[in-house]
Amino acid sequence: MKPVAHLGVGIGWRPEIAEAVERLPGLDWVEVVAENICPGHLPASLTRLLERGVRVVPHGVSLGLGGADRPDAGKLAALGERAVALGAPLVTEHIAYVRTSSPALEAGHLLPVPRTREALDVLCENVRIAQDALPVPLALENIAALFPWPGDELTEARFLTELVERTGVRLLIDVANLHTNRVNRGEDPAAVLDAIPLEALAYVHVAGGVERGGVWHDTHAHPVPEVVLDVLAQLRARVEPAGVLLERDDDFPPEGELAGELRAIRDVLTGRPVPPAPALRAASAGGSASAGRPRARAASDASGPAPDAVAVPQTDADAVEDRAGVPETVTDSLRTRLGLQQAALLSALVAGTPVPEGFDRQRIRVQARALAAKRASVVAKVAPELPALLGGGDAYRTAFLGYARGRPMRAGYRRDALDFAEHLLIRGLPADPAARRRLTAWWRERAGARPPRRVVRWARALVARAA
Numbered sequence: 278m279k280p281v282a283h284l285g286v287g288i289g290w291r292p293e294i295a296e297a298v299e300r301l302p303g304l305d306w307v308e309v310v311a312e313n314i315c316p317g318h319l320p321a322s323l324t325r326l327l328e329r330g331v332r333v334v335p336h337g338v339s340l341g342l343g344g345a346d347r348p349d350a351g352k353l354a355a356l357g358e359r360a361v362a363l364g365a366p367l368v369t370e371h372i373a374y375v376r377t378s379s380p381a382l383e384a385g386h387l388l389p390v391p392r393t394r395e396a397l398d399v400l401c402e403n404v405r406i407a408q409d410a411l412p413v414p415l416a417l418e419n420i421a422a423l424f425p426w427p428g429d430e431l432t433e434a435r436f437l438t439e440l441v442e443r444t445g446v447r448l449l450i451d452v453a454n455l456h457t458n459r460v461n462r463g464e465d466p467a468a469v470l471d472a473i474p475l476e477a478l479a480y481v482h483v484a485g486g487v488e489r490g491g492v493w494h495d496t497h498a499h500p501v502p503e504v505v506l507d508v509l510a511q512l513r514a515r516v517e518p519a520g521v522l523l524e525r526d527d528d529f530p531p532e533g534e535l536a537g538e539l540r541a542i543r544d545v546l547t548g549r550p551v552p553p554a555p556a557l558r559a560a561s562a563g564g565s566a567s568a569g570r571p572r573a574r575a576a577s578d579a580s581g582p583a584p585d586a587v588a589v590p591q592t593d594a595d596a597v598e599d600r601a602g603v604p605e606t607v608t609d610s611l612r613t614r615l616g617l618q619q620a621a622l623l624s625a626l627v628a629g630t631p632v633p634e635g636f637d638r639q640r641i642r643v644q645a646r647a648l649a650a651k652r653a654s655v656v657a658k659v660a661p662e663l664p665a666l667l668g669g670g671d672a673y674r675t676a677f678l679g680y681a682r683g684r685p686m687r688a689g690y691r692r693d694a695l696d697f698a699e700h701l702l703i704r705g706l707p708a709d710p711a712a713r714r715r716l717t718a719w720w721r722e723r724a725g726a727r728p729p730r731r732v733v734r735w736a737r738a739l740v741a742r743a744a
Contacts, residue, residue: 281366281367281414281447281479281519282332282366282519283519283520284305284306284332284334284480284519284520284522285305285306285520285521286303286304286305286520286521286522286523286539286542286543286546287304287305287306287307287308287332287520287521287522287523288301288304288307288308288522288523288524288525288535288539289307289308289309289310289336289522289523289524289525289526290307290308290309290322290323290326290333291310291525291526291529292313292320292322293529294525294529294532294535295320295322295323296322297532297535298322298326298535299322299325299326300532301532301535301536301539302536303539303543304331304539305331305332305520306331306332306333306334306520306522307323307326307331307332307333307334307522308333308334308335308336308369308522308524309323309333309334309335309336309363310335310336310337310338311335311336311337311338311355311356311359311368312337312338312339312355314335314359316358316359316361316362316363317362319362319363323363327363327364332364332365332366333363333364333365334363334365334366334367334368334369335356335359335360335363335365335368335369336368336369336370337352337356337368337369337370337371338370338371338375338387339352339375340352340353340356340370340371340375340407341373341374341375341376342370342371342372342373342400342403342404342407342417343371343372343373343374343389343390343396343399343400343403344374344375344376344377344390344403344616344619345374345377345378345399345612345613345615345616345619346377346378346612346616347402347403347406348403348406348407348410350410353406353407353410353411354410356368356370356411357410357411357412357413360411360412360413361412365413366413366414367413367414367415367416367447367479368411368413368414368415368416369415369416369417369418369449369479370407370415370416370417370418371387371417371418371420372390372400372417372418372419372420372437372440373387373388373389373390373420374388374390374619374623375387375388376623377616377619377620377623378616379616379620380620380624381687382620382623382624382627382628382685382686383627383685383686383687383688383689384623384626384627384648385648385651385652385655385686385690386647386648386651387420388422388619388622388623388626389420389422389424389425389426390426390619391426391428391429391615391618392426392429392430392431392432392433392435392436393426393428393429393430393431394430394431395611395614395615396615397431397436397439397440398607398611399607399611399612399615400440401440401443401444402606402607404417404440404444404446405444408444408445408446414447414479415446415447416446416447416448416449416479416480417440417446417447417448417449418448418449418450418451418454418482419433419437419448419449419450419451419454419455420451420454421451421453421454421457421458421461421486421493421495422457422458422461422462423461423492423494423640423643423644423647424461424462424636424637424640424641424644425462426636427634427635427636428635432464432469432472433458433464433469434468434469434471434472434473435472437469437473437474438472438473438474441473441474441477442474446477447477447478447479448473448474448477448478448479449479449480449481449482450473450478450481450482450512451481451482451483451484452466452481452482452483452505452508452509452512453482453483453484453485453486453495453501453505453508453524454482454495455469455470455508456486456493456504456505456508457486457493457494457495460488460491460492460493461492461493461640466508466511467511470511470512470515471515475512475515475516476516478516478518478519479519479520480518480519480520480521480522481509481512481518481520481521481522482521482522482524483501483505483506483509483521483522483523483524483542484497484501484505484523484524484525485497485498485499485500485501485502485505485525486499486502486505487499490643492640492643494647496527497524497525497526497527498525498526498527498528499528500530500534500538501523501538501541501542506541506542506545509521509542509545509546510545513545513546518546521542521546523535523538523539523542527654618633621633622636622641624685625641625645626641626644626645626648627645627648627685627686628683628684628685629645629682629683649678649681649682650678652677652681652686652690652693653673653674653677653678653681655690656677656690656693656694656697657670657673657677659690659691659694660691660694662719663694663697663698663719666707666712666715666716666719667701667707667712667716668707668712676697676701676706677697680697680700680701684696684700694723695720695723695724698716698719698720699720699724701716702716702717702720
């Protein structure tokens with residue numbers, strides 16, 4: 278096993294809090310969303326952090342390694358380019374799928390993969406492809422989910438363990454996601470932590486969320502609750518993580534609150550008492566969990582790597598023995614079967630098609646609403662003029678959710694914003710002529726084309742109604 282450098286305590290860098298991040302006391306490192314930066318034009322704030330010696334790790338969200346398709350070579354090259362530009366010791370991604378190719382659908386979100394042998398085979402081959410293409414080691418994150426797949430053959434812990442054993446990939450464990458899955462899927466965080474290979478741990482995520490109607494939403498827009506810090510304490514009792522990172526993506530609090538959350542994380546890492554399993558169960562409102570096991574070993578009793586390094590699995594090139602007996606290729610028919618399953622689910626979530634047999638229909642409706650709301654929020658961020666042009670946030674949201682119903686995102690959020698504006702113009706909206714002229718000018722400037730003429734708008738409207 279090879280060591281990775283000690284990271285310490287860090288925070289997710291976001292443009293909205295860039296200046297505050299630079300001022301946070303004792304900051305050891307930051308993580309950036311890989312798709313949101315350009316290697317040749319790094320934000321000045323990130324450049325200053327790098328000059329100070331603060332490590333920066335790129336965190337990808339668009340590879341979709343759990344999908345049925347092989348990883349896109351262009352996306353892999355882009356992720357590797359960002360790792361080199363930032364001098365990062367590793368890159369991270371997710372155990373999730375985010376799109377399907379037949380039909381072409383985008384989730385705009387991280388969706389769970391079925392925990393079956395076939396899905397694991399596909400994931401392992403995709404991970405090996407990514408490892409071979411990337412210039413630095415790869416770590417993969419467990420995701421939060423609102424629902425399970427029917428017919429799962431493996432537990433979360435077994436799925437993660439076999440993934441590590443077969444590929445040598447590192448793990449990024451999100452303790453907030455462990456709590457989310459306790460509430461939403463009845464999975465005990467302590468049992469997961471006891472069963473996964475913690476020697477493969479690269480680092481840890483901590484984030485906030487909120488419970489609504491018995492469902493935990495991993496929002497990254499709320500303070501970190503005590504119950505999530507309790508799960509971090511459970512992990513810390515078993516292993517000393519090389520790094521822990523606070524994630525915050527929306528509704529950013531004052532700088533002092535961010536600093537306070539980082540202090541709370543440090544308190545856990547330096548000896549916060551680990552709550553007994555009954556306390557953990559009580560803290561998880563609406564969740565079901567079995568009793569956690571006793572501490573594997575106290576931090577003071579830990580033996581192994583020095584504090585500035587943590588043991589991790591060997592890289593892909595060194596993991597040949599771990600792959601003995603594992604198929605090196607996955608058949609196209611296997612990928613097709615998985616692709617059909619994932620497409621049926623994604624279509625139900627974003628295009629309004631029937632929910633596949635075996636899924637909890639109520640949970641799928643909750644997920645579909647959450648995806649539409651997230652889509653509306655992100656489009657408003659990438660095109661902030663739209664809410665103003667449509668008369669405010671409420672009017673924008675109502676109009677966008679009406680547009681999104683049955684209209685999947687085609688090619689990212691910027692294209693979605695243009696499609697939304699065109700959708701309104703085709704229907705002669707907004708009703709106010711002056712607002713419609715302003716929206717037309719906005720659309721024309723960004724789309725590089727004239728808005729559809731009246732006869733074209735009329736024809737498109739007829740087609741849309743027929744559909």
